[in-house]
Amino acid sequence: MKRPYIFCHMLVSMDGKIMGNYMDTPQGIKAQEVFYDIAFGKKPYYHHQGWLSGRVTTDDNFTFYKKPRIDENAEKVAEGDYIANAQAGMYYVSIDPNGRLGWEKDTLVYEDTRAHVIEILTAKAGNAYKALLRKLHISYLIVGEDQIDFEVMLEKLKESFHIETLMLGGGGVLNWSLIQQGLCDEVSLVIASAADGSNQTPTLFEMRENFSNDRPIEFALQEATIMDEAALWLRYKVKEVKRHE
Numbered sequence: 001m002k003r004p005y006i007f008c009h010m011l012v013s014m015d016g017k018i019m020g021n022y023m024d025t026p027q028g029i030k031a032q033e034v035f036y037d038i039a040f041g042k043k044p045y046y047h048h049q050g051w052l053s054g055r056v057t058t059d060d061n062f063t064f065y066k067k068p069r070i071d072e073n074a075e076k077v078a079e080g081d082y083i084a085n086a087q088a089g090m091y092y093v094s095i096d097p098n099g100r101l102g103w104e105k106d107t108l109v110y111e112d113t114r115a116h117v118i119e120i121l122t123a124k125a126g127n128a129y130k131a132l133l134r135k136l137h138i139s140y141l142i143v144g145e146d147q148i149d150f151e152v153m154l155e156k157l158k159e160s161f162h163i164e165t166l167m168l169g170g171g172g173v174l175n176w177s178l179i180q181q182g183l184c185d186e187v188s189l190v191i192a193s194a195a196d197g198s199n200q201t202p203t204l205f206e207m208r209e210n211f212s213n214d215r216p217i218e219f220a221l222q223e224a225t226i227m228d229e230a231a232l233w234l235r236y237k238v239k240e241v242k243r244h245e
């Protein structure tokens, strides 16, 4: 399969949570800086060309649960994918099977990183939503009828957008889907020296019916680095991975 190299890069608390009050503590804030610098800082470790996020993660961080401003009377759009920008260099790949996200422009800024948005849709996304994306010059790929076909998605990201290395950036539901399908090569964990004990917040990996199950996966620890008293960085290879070129 021709797909990018994929590393899952996540910040977690000592009790494995990917969000929550621990993030607002001084140790949590410092660990978030360490997390950003490893992937996006001045001397990044991975040199990726894009990162992939689940629909809830995008709504929490970039689209804020706004309703998309669709025009139900929009003209019928051409069949197939829409590539608005294949030269951006950095891409935000947004998993949105039904076409729900309320995007308002084609570029986002995360700290000091700019990225062109690529929406990943299934055939369930309607004409009006695709017309809105075209109007905003947001690229989209249609991969699958009901369910996202991640293998097809990854091949298209490599071929059409030249993404050689892709960060799998959460949340827990998306992470576990890709890892269980053998489509993640490496896990990079920044563990903040903080916890909040909440049982209301998602963990690093979350099983979701129709997407994944609780079949276990093994990892091989490659490296452990104390970055600061606030952050430990662990790198693991995933033991069960589909080959890529």
Ligand SMILES: NC(=O)c1ccc[n+]([C@@H]2O[C@H](COP(=O)([O-])OP(=O)(O)OC[C@H]3O[C@@H](n4cnc5c(N)ncnc54)[C@H](OP(=O)(O)O)[C@@H]3O)[C@@H](O)[C@H]2O)c1
Binding pocket: 009, 010, 011, 012, 017, 018, 019, 053, 054, 055, 056, 057, 058, 060, 061, 095, 096, 097, 098, 100, 147, 148, 169, 170, 171, 172, 173, 174, 175, 177, 202, 206, 211
């Ligand atoms: N600490 C960190 O490093 C970090 C990083 C990223 C995110 N986060 C946090 O994680 C939280 C969200 O995590 P989450 O696990 O609840 O949600 P998530 O993985 O961000 O999003 C889940 C949604 O994405 C879509 N999706 C995921 N897997 C899919 C699959 N296999 N096939 C089709 N669609 C799929 C579905 O969208 P539909 O519902 O539209 O069908 C699903 O409901 C947020 O609060 C975010 O801030 C933390």
